[in-house]
Amino acid sequence: MESNLYLALVHYPVINKEGRVIASSITNLDLHDIARICRTYGIRRYFVVQPLRDQRKLIEELLEYWQNGYGRVYNPDRREALKLLRVVPSLSVAIEEAGKGERPLLIATEARLGMANLSFQEGRELVNSGRSVLLLFGTAWGLAPKLLRECDYILEPIKGRVDEYNHLSVRSAAAIIVDRLLGEPWWQRI
């Protein structure tokens, strides 16, 4: 069953280590790993938001290789996953496509404590309600505060088991969060 969930990996506006708003560079494995997560969990589209033209061109070349070049033959599973990826210059383009006429719900993810207004259970209900939802992940040190304020919800962070340490890569966070929102309810099985 496909969901009405869309995912966006945001390279702008995000913050750097010092908290300044920047446009970050792409990481090759962000493209592959998150596309494969999206395909596995039935996410409708994977938007990579990248305002820098040269960076977008790089991604297009990579997609070309996996979709029409040797990569297609070498590993068709990669191709299948990367079909979901769309490179867009700004988040507004992703919002427009995800909403199909109306604005989708925007759910931001954020590793810091104290900003969340949506639990994983509530998120799971929203995502399974049929409404169009766009789930945002920030690269670098996370989504810019201004963007967080524009979102309808901020999802609670993944808690560490030992202490406050929860420094996961965006790839790992996306895997865990998508599994919690869309994965089978494995804890209910006998």
Add this chain to the structure above:
Amino acid sequence: MESNLYLALVHYPVINKEGRVIASSITNLDLHDIARICRTYGIRRYFVVQPLRDQRKLIEELLEYWQNGYGRVYNPDRREALKLLRVVPSLSVAIEEAGKGERPLLIATEARLGMANLSFQEGRELVNSGRSVLLLFGTAWGLAPKLLRECDYILEPIKGRVDEYNHLSVRSAAAIIVDRLLGEPWWQRI
């Protein structure tokens, strides 16, 4: 709370696309991403099993950079995570260290259907029972059949939501599986 769970990322013996047993090469982000998962979830040690000496040397250099070089200053969170990483030439070294005298339980992960004898719920109970458990992940096309037969358990695969497609990267699979085994029971909260 730390667990008695140890994790091993296996580069030998694994299989290639054609099903032949090979030693695979390291992927830089496997080291970082999985170390950060281990630190976040309180896993005791992250073994990287790599029989090729040159490859082990490469990893040692990378660890040196993050632990004593500029990386230490630039990003102490990385250092904190990579402290858990041990490069070992064979799985038997990892088994010995994880067991502290007795053999730890070996749980293999495997994406293909039909081989599992351990559900996620059962795995969660085992991991929280206090027994030493070594959780194995295969690189390339997965753990070699011979190694699978030597394990006490094979954990059930992560199911795709749409169809049979479940081609996650080993990084994503590790994130999701560790979260299911050790993560907080977010589904029980009110």
